[in-house]
Every structure is written in C-alpha cells, then in structure tokens.
Amino acid sequence: MSEYLNNIVYGVKSFLTGMKLTMDHFRNKKELVATLQYPHEKWPIPERNIGFNHSEYNLIRSRLHVDIDDCIACMQCERACPVDCIKIDSIKPPKGSEIDCGMTSNDTQKKMIVSRFTIDMSECMYCNLCVFPCPEDCIYMVGGPNAEKHEIDYEFSQYKRDGMIFDFADTTDEAIRDAGGEKWLDQRDATLTKHNDGVQLKGEVKSVKPEPTAAPIKTGAPISTTKPAAQTTESSGELEIKSFNGISDKMCRGIAKKAFMAAKRAGKDAVAILADVAQALSEAGKMSDEIQSILDRLSVSPSKAVAPAVEAGGDIKVESVPDTPEAVEMKEFDIKDLNAIEDKMVRGTAKKAFIAAKRSGEDKVEAVRKTLADAGKLDAAAEDLLNSFSGASVELSAPVEVATLSESAEEAAVEPKGDLPLFEISDLNGIDDKMTRGMAKKIFMVGKRAGKTRTEVIADLRLGLTEAGKLDDATDAILNKLKSEN
Amino acid sequence: MTSIFDSLQQSLAFLNLDLFMLLSLIALLGGTVIFLVMAVNALVAVYFERKVSAFMQDRLGPMEVGILGFKGGKKFWGGIGQTLADAIKLLTKEDILPKSSDKFLMILAPFIIFSGAFLTFIGVPFAQNIVISDFNIGLFYIVAMSSIGVIGIILAGWSSNNKWSLYGAMRAAAQIISYEIPIGLSLLLVVIVSGSLHLGDIVQWQESNRWFIFHSPFTFLAFFIYFISIVAETNRTPFDIPEAESELVAGWMTEYSGFRWALFFLSEYANMLIVCIVASIVFLGGWLSPLHLINIFPESWYILDGPLLGLFWVSFKAVILIFIMMWFRWTFPRLRVDQLMYVCWKVFIPFALANLFFVSLWELIF
Ligand code: SF4
Ligand code: SF4
Numbered sequence: 001m002s003e004y005l006n007n008i009v010y011g012v013k014s015f016l017t018g019m020k021l022t023m024d025h026f027r028n029k030k031e032l033v034a035t036l037q038y039p040h041e042k043w044p045i046p047e048r049n050i051g052f053n054h055s056e057y058n059l060i061r062s063r064l065h066v067d068i069d070d071c072i073a074c075m076q077c078e079r080a081c082p083v084d085c086i087k088i089d090s091i092k093p094p095k096g097s098e099i100d101c102g103m104t105s106n107d108t109q110k111k112m113i114v115s116r117f118t119i120d121m122s123e124c125m126y127c128n129l130c131v132f133p134c135p136e137d138c139i140y141m142v143g144g145p146n147a148e149k150h151e152i153d154y155e156f157s158q159y160k161r162d163g164m165i166f167d168f169a170d171t172t173d174e175a176i177r178d179a180g181g182e183k184w185l186d187q188r189d190a191t192l193t194k195h196n197d198g199v200q201l202k203g204e205v206k207s208v209k210p211e212p213t214a215a216p217i218k219t220g221a222p223i224s225t226t227k228p229a230a231q232t233t234e235s236s237g238e239l240e241i242k243s244f245n246g247i248s249d250k251m252c253r254g255i256a257k258k259a260f261m262a263a264k265r266a267g268k269d270a271v272a273i274l275a276d277v278a279q280a281l282s283e284a285g286k287m288s289d290e291i292q293s294i295l296d297r298l299s300v301s302p303s304k305a306v307a308p309a310v311e312a313g314g315d316i317k318v319e320s321v322p323d324t325p326e327a328v329e330m331k332e333f334d335i336k337d338l339n340a341i342e343d344k345m346v347r348g349t350a351k352k353a354f355i356a357a358k359r360s361g362e363d364k365v366e367a368v369r370k371t372l373a374d375a376g377k378l379d380a381a382a383e384d385l386l387n388s389f390s391g392a393s394v395e396l397s398a399p400v401e402v403a404t405l406s407e408s409a410e411e412a413a414v415e416p417k418g419d420l421p422l423f424e425i426s427d428l429n430g431i432d433d434k435m436t437r438g439m440a441k442k443i444f445m446v447g448k449r450a451g452k453t454r455t456e457v458i459a460d461l462r463l464g465l466t467e468a469g470k471l472d473d474a475t476d477a478i479l480n481k482l483k484s485e486n
Numbered sequence: 487m488t489s490i491f492d493s494l495q496q497s498l499a500f501l502n503l504d505l506f507m508l509l510s511l512i513a514l515l516g517g518t519v520i521f522l523v524m525a526v527n528a529l530v531a532v533y534f535e536r537k538v539s540a541f542m543q544d545r546l547g548p549m550e551v552g553i554l555g556f557k558g559g560k561k562f563w564g565g566i567g568q569t570l571a572d573a574i575k576l577l578t579k580e581d582i583l584p585k586s587s588d589k590f591l592m593i594l595a596p597f598i599i600f601s602g603a604f605l606t607f608i609g610v611p612f613a614q615n616i617v618i619s620d621f622n623i624g625l626f627y628i629v630a631m632s633s634i635g636v637i638g639i640i641l642a643g644w645s646s647n648n649k650w651s652l653y654g655a656m657r658a659a660a661q662i663i664s665y666e667i668p669i670g671l672s673l674l675l676v677v678i679v680s681g682s683l684h685l686g687d688i689v690q691w692q693e694s695n696r697w698f699i700f701h702s703p704f705t706f707l708a709f710f711i712y713f714i715s716i717v718a719e720t721n722r723t724p725f726d727i728p729e730a731e732s733e734l735v736a737g738w739m740t741e742y743s744g745f746r747w748a749l750f751f752l753s754e755y756a757n758m759l760i761v762c763i764v765a766s767i768v769f770l771g772g773w774l775s776p777l778h779l780i781n782i783f784p785e786s787w788y789i790l791d792g793p794l795l796g797l798f799w800v801s802f803k804a805v806i807l808i809f810i811m812m813w814f815r816w817t818f819p820r821l822r823v824d825q826l827m828y829v830c831w832k833v834f835i836p837f838a839l840a841n842l843f844f845v846s847l848w849e850l851i852f
Contacts, residue, residue, distance in 0.1 A: 022816055
C-alpha cells in the first residue's frame with residue numbers, strides 16, 4: 001500500500017516537474033528560441049584569424065577574390081593550387097606593339113593581358129595556398145566581418161553549377177584582339193560552341209534531327225512548279241563548302257569538308273561530290289542519321305534530273321516524291337489562319353502586321369514573324385503556324401533560286417522545328433560603336449548560354465540595345481540582316 | 487432557459503412552413519453553425535498547438551504562410567495562414583482506398599466518428615441560452631454521444647485491413663472504454679451535489695453556491711481525475727497509444743488520407759473543444775465570470791459579468807483548458823499500454839469511487 005501511495009506521490013511530483021520545465025521554455029521563448037529565420041535573418045560570421053600576419057586579411061575564408069587590375073598573370077596562384085581550380089590565360093602583346101597593359105597598384109608594369117581568370121569555387125577547398133605566392137597580393141579570401149572592401153556575403157549560392165565558376169578577367173574581346181589574341185578568341189568561341197552544342201544535344205538528340213517532311217516540301221515546291229532541268233544544272237555548281245556547316249559534329253564537318261574539297265579539285269559534279277563525302281564519312285564511321293539527311297537535302301536538287309547515282313541521292317528521291325503533292329496543296333496564307341493563335345494579344349499583333357504587309361505588298365509571313373519577334377511574342381506555336389505557311393508564300397512571293405532554297409532547307413532541317421540556327425558572335429563585329437558591340441556581344445552570349453533561338457536572341461538584342469538607347473540605323477540593319485540571313 | 491433551437495423556431499414562425507419543413511430548416515441552420523464552429527476550432531487549435539509545441543521546444547513553428555500577405559506577428563506569432571493552407575492541401579489530396587480494405591466500412595468510419603462529435607455539439611452550451619438544443623439530461627447526452635466515436639475507430643481499424651490500424655483501434659477501444667469510467671464517476675459527483683443532469687441547472691447551482699472545483703477537496707480531486715481522463719478519452723499524448731506514431735505509424739488512421747483523414751482531424755479537435763467546454767461548465771462555473779471568486783474588483787468591472795459575456799467566459803475557460811492539454815502533450819512521453827491501464831484502473835477508479843463516497847458523506851453532513 002505504501003508503495004502504491006509512494007508511486008502516486010512520485011507520479012504527481014514528476015508530473016509537476018515536467019510541466020514546470022516546459023512552461024519555463026514556453027515563457028522564456030524570447031531567449032530560448034533557437035530558430036534562425038534563415039533568409040530573413042543571418043548569423044554574423046564569427047571573427048577568426050587565418051593565422052598569418054595579414055592583419056587586413058583577418059577574415060573567414062568564404063570566397064576568393066582577385067583584384068584583376070593588379071594581376072600580372074604570373075601564374076603563381078594557378079601553380080600553387082592543389083586542386084587546379086584556378087585557370088589563367090594570358091596574352092602577350094607582340095613585340096613592338098604600342099599596347100599598354102597597365103600598372104599594378106604596386107607600380108609593376110604589367111606585361112600581359114589576362115584574357116581569362118576563372119576560379120571554380122565548387123572545386124576550391126579553401127586552403128588559402130593560392131593567396132601566399134601572389135607577388136602582387138591581388139588574390140585573397142573575402143567575406144568576413146572585418147572585410148571592409150567587400151560586402152559580407154557568406155552564401156554564394158548559385159542556381160546552376162556553372163555559377164560557381166567565377167570569372168575575374170574583364171578584358172574585352174576588342175582588347176584581346178588588339179593584343180593579337182585572335183587565335184585565343186577563336187579557340188574560346190569554338191569551346192563555347194562545343195559546350196553549347198553538347199548542352200543542346202543532351203538527352204534530346206531527337207530534336208536536332210531534321211523534320212522529315214519540312215525540307216522536301218520547301219525544296220519540292222519550286223521544283224515541281226518551275227523548270228526543273230534548267231535549275232538543277234545550275235544548282236549543281238552551287239554546292240559549296242558552306243553547305244556542310246549544318247553538320248553539328250566538328251569532326252564530321254571536317255571530314256566532310258575535306259572530302260568535298262578533294263572531290264571538287266578533281267572536278268567532279270555535285271552528285272559525285274556528295275557520293276564522295278558520304279563515302280568518306282561512312283569510312284570514318286561517322287555517318288549518322290543527321291548527316292545522312294543533310295546530304296540528302298543537298299542532293300535533292302541534283303538528283304532530281306540526274307539518275308540517282310548514289311545511295312543518298314536515291315533515298316531522297318523516293319522520299320520526296322510522295323511529299324510533293326502536299327506542297328502543291330498548300331494554300332495561301334490568309335488572315336483567318338492567324339485565328340489559330342491562342343493568345344489574344346499575340347493574335348491582335350499578328351493580324352495588324354498581316355494587314356500592313358498586305359497593303360505594302362511585303363511577304364506576309366515574314367512580316368508577321370518579324371512583328372511578333374519584335375514584340376517578344378513569338379512562341380513555338382506561332383512559329384509553327386508561320387512555318388507551315390512560309391513554304392507556300394515563298395513560292396508565291398518571289399522566285400528563289402534552288403540553291404538558296406536547298407541551303408535554307410538544310411539549315412532549317414538541322415534546327416528543331418524550323419528555328420534558324422544561332423548566328424556566330426563574330427557576325428556582330430559589323431557593329432561600329434565599341435560600346436554597342438560589347439553590349440550586343442554580352443547579350444548574345446547570355447542568349448547563347450540560355451540556349452535561345454536566333455529570333456529570340458535577335459529580339460533580346462533589339463530590346464537590350466533599345467533600352468540602352470544604342471539601337472541606331474546601322475545596327476538595326478545588321479540585326480535585320482541577321483534575321484533574314486538564312 | 488431557451489435554446490437556439492427554440493428561438494429559431496419562434497423567429498421562423500412567420501414563414502408559415504409546415505412542421506417538417508421548419509424542422510429541416512432549423513436542422514440545416516443549426517448544423518451549419520456546428521460545422522463552422524468545428525472547422526474554425528480545428529483551424530485555430532491546430533495553429534495554436536503548433537505554436538505552443540514550437541515554443542516549448544525552443545522552435546518558432548510556422549512563420550511564413552500568411553493570409554492575403556499578412557503573416558501575423560513578426561517575432562513569434564507569424565504564419566497564421568498555415569493551417570488554412572494545410573486544410574486546402576488536405577482536401578485536394580488523393581483519397582486512397584487500399585485494395586483489400588473493406589471499402590464500405592472504411593468510407594463509413596470517418597463519418598461515424600464525425601457524427602459522434604457533431605451530435606455531441608447539439609447538447610453543448612456555449613453560454614446561457616446558446617445551445618442548439620437544451621436537454622434536461624444534457625450531461626448524460628454528452629457523455630453518451632462522445633462514446634459513439636469509438637465505434638468509428640474500431641470500424642476504421644478493422645476495415646483498413648492493416649495490422650497497425652487494427653492494433654490502434656483495439657488500443658483505442660480499450661482505452662476509451664476504460665477511461666469512460668473515471669469520467670462518469672467524476673461527473674457523478676457533480677450530479678449528486680447539484681441534483682441535476684441539466685447543464686444550465688448545474689451552472690445555476692454554482693452561481694448560488696460556489697464553483698464545483700472549490701466545492702470540497704473531493705470535487706477538487708475529481709476535477710483532475712476528470713481532466714486527465716478526458717485527455718485519454720481524446721487520444722492525446724501522453725495517452726495517444728492508439729496513434730503512437732513511433733510504434734503504429736498512425737494507428738487506426740494509417741490507411742486514411744485526404745478528406746477522410748481531415749474528418750478524423752476535425753473530430754479530434756472538436757472532441758477536445760467539447761470536453762474542455764464540459765469541464766469548464768461542470769467544474770469551473772461555466773458562463774459565470776471568475777471576478778466573483780475574489781471580491782477585490784471595483785464595482786464597474788462587474789459589467790464583465792453580464793449575460794452577454796457568458797460566451798466569452800466559457801470560451802476563455804475552454805481555451806485555457808485546451809492550452810493545458812497541449813501543455814501535457816508537449817511535456818510528457820507516451821505511456822505504455824500497461825501503465826495506461828494501471829493509471830486508469832488502479833489509480834483513477836479507486837480514487838473516483840472514494841470521492842463519490844466522501845462527497846455523499848459531505849452532502850449528508852453539511
Ligand atoms: S584556396 Fe586552395 S583550393 Fe582554393 S583556389 Fe586557392 S589554392 Fe586552390
Ligand atoms: S599569383 Fe597573383 S599576380 Fe600571379 S597570376 Fe595569380 S593573382 Fe595574378
């Protein structure tokens with residue numbers, strides 16, 4: 001019995017103790033709540049010395065910073081880094097040139113231009129080893145409470161992994177070119193293109209493949225309506241080395257071009273040249289569907305009149321025949337067709353442009369496309385709609401040479417759903433004003449990295465330049481040219 | 487004493503409806519009111535509970551979701567829209583019926599539990615005259631109706647065809663049936679003293695004498711027995727062995743999701759509100775203001791005592807009791823099954839019986 005009562009007393013006691021404990025926490029929540037409402041509040045970074053005699057570097061190692069104006073590109077830091085996450089490229093101006101690379105704040109004459117200085121902070125292990133060898137004290141860790149030069153920022157979070165690569169070099173392409181870095185620029189652009197292609201290819205090989213029907217329709221239409229024989233003979237001479245640019249793989253493109261040149265020098269005709277190219281490619285084991293179809297496009301015009309000498313040419317003939325009737329059936333572009341556009345605003349804009357084009361007698365499809373792109377409303381659906389008419393209207397509006405057509409068909413075939421391929425950054429060199437050019441290139445690179453299409457990039461460019469008040473007539477003309485150049 | 491039912495009947499008389507139509511109209515209105523009370527109660531109580539638990543564990547609880555951009559207090563009481571968002575999320579969730587479950591019973595069970603809570607509300611007075619229907623035997627009705635839920639729990643556990651669910655349901659049945667006894671015995675004290683099962687009369691008695699909790703040492707003890715037992719009755723920690731998430735996943739609710747699970751949730755919090763209102767009416771003076779307990783307040787304060795403020799005082803006491811239930815929940819670890827039964831059969835029931843005896847003596851002597 002006494003144990004029973006003791007139990008009850010003990011139970012009540014511990015009950016009260018427990019209740020008191022939680023109540024204390026409830027009441028003293030002001031001091032006790034441990035939660036930090038992270039994006040709204042942040043802990044201060046604790047003060048800590050990294051242990052060397054750099055009193056001004058008394059900071060936590062949260063990110064490397066480079067005062068790029070002081071960097072003499074001596075590569076000491078790159079060499080010191082145990083994980084090789086610093087990458088420096090420099091360009092030495094040729095002897096005798098007048099280029100001044102600048103002075104560092106230690107009054108050292110710089111002898112090189114730093115064209116690239118990237119640090120991949122996702123690889124960096126914050127060992128600080130790169131900091132000490134620097135003769136100019138220009139690479140150092142930032143981001144502590146005592147950092148005066150730089151804001152306290154210890155998150156450095158990025159939405160994409162690429163963002164962890166911080167680029168410190170600020171030399172313009174212009175300056176690099178002036179310093180004789182043409183080759184370096186080419187190399188960089190090639191790498192960028194390659195990366196870009198890789199990104200586009202990733203998991204979506206299908207979309208890069210040509211649309212099976214789009215191209216034959218385009219090329220088929222004029223052939224079936226105009227004098228085929230005359231044109232094909234002409235066009236066989238038009239087969240150019242450029243025609244192979246549609247091949248996205250660099251290696252394949254090289255092989256194709258080599259074979260082309262060899263065949264051309266030997267004085268062969270277009271069909272034979274294509275046959276040679278096809279053979280060279282398949283010998284190298286590089287013959288893919290994509291390339292096959294490009295070759296097919298190229299051979300459409302020659303093979304129409306000449307008997308199919310090559311397999312590739314033969315294929316296309318079989319393919320293109322059933323497609324031709326479709327092309328003939330295509331109706332004219334009518335304002336009613338625009339009703340298929342879903343968005344009300346877009347539809348309105350498109351119709352306005354259509355009527356304007358009709359009055360002025362321009363190519364309606366192009367006019368509508370341009371207006372929409374300018375308004376930034378050209379989405380995939382509208383693009384498709386317009387593309388479905390562009391073949392017909394091209395035929396109706398102007399006699400176009402088959403060579404141009406086949407080339408445009410080839411380009412259209414490489415890109416998914418009729419989007420034109422992105423132009424090269426060097427196309428923007430036509431812009432006179434340095435500032436404008438720089439800005440345009442920046443926008444271009446942003447668009448390119450984001451995988452935008454040609455029209456989108458051009459729209460971006462237009463928008464960006466207009467905003468900066470830099471869109472003069474000459475630039476406008478260049479952009480227009482880029483847009484229609486296909 | 488009139489009820490909402492009566493006053494509705496009177497005020498709707500001008501419509502000249504026949505009796506059947508009139509009754510259905512009143513039932514509809516009354517039902518809507520009850521449902522709204524239950525829903526709002528669940529929304530507020532869940533938010534409150536999350537905050538209380540957070541503060542007791544040195545956390546902050548929901549802080550981000552607001553209603554129309556208003557998040558509530560900056561420092562501690564933010565995130566007032568959280569439970570509303572959760573409710574909407576729950577209702578849009580997929581409603582899963584396991585393949586080998588007993589589909590009919592599984593769909594039926596949450597509605598039985600819900601009707602249990604719903605029906606109980608009919609007899610619960612929120613203040614003087616604010617009761618859907620005023621029963622003579624209100625206390626008895628409430629005790630009887632609140633046990634309907636256990637049928638639903640057993641059905642839910644059985645029909646889910648899941649071992650956890652069945653274990654949970656069995657435990658729930660054993661627990662609820664056991665704890666009904668100390669609850670009944672403690673309430674019986676009040677009935678013995680006041681001589682009525684009518685909740686209005688019980689409050690009347692407290693008005694003319696004193697609150698039951700202060701009536702005698704035995705009713706004081708009875709209040710605690712009652713209060714701890716209702717914690718067990720509503721399956722809340724430390725008596726939540728039917729749900730016991732660390733042992734039984736979610737007990738009898740394991741297989742439920744979406745709307746039906748929301749019904750369980752609604753009923754759980756409704757039951758909490760009911761038992762706390764009953765406790766405050768029966769033991770804590772109901773709609774009487776506590777100002778009379780210590781007569782130190784100036785005369786002007788007694789306007790707080792008016793009949794209009796009855797609703798306020800009942801909810802005030804109920805909220806405090808609910809807070810204590812939450813306080814329990816976030817203080818104590820779950821009891822073992824044997825400990826649970828020990829507390830009920832070996833501690834509460836003997837003490838409640840002794841209480842009954844001594845209160846009867848007390849009534850004889852004084
Ligand atoms: S801190 Fe270390 S790992 Fe990071 S860049 Fe410098 S040397 Fe390389
Ligand atoms: S060590 Fe200093 S100066 Fe040399 S490359 Fe690195 S940052 Fe530039």
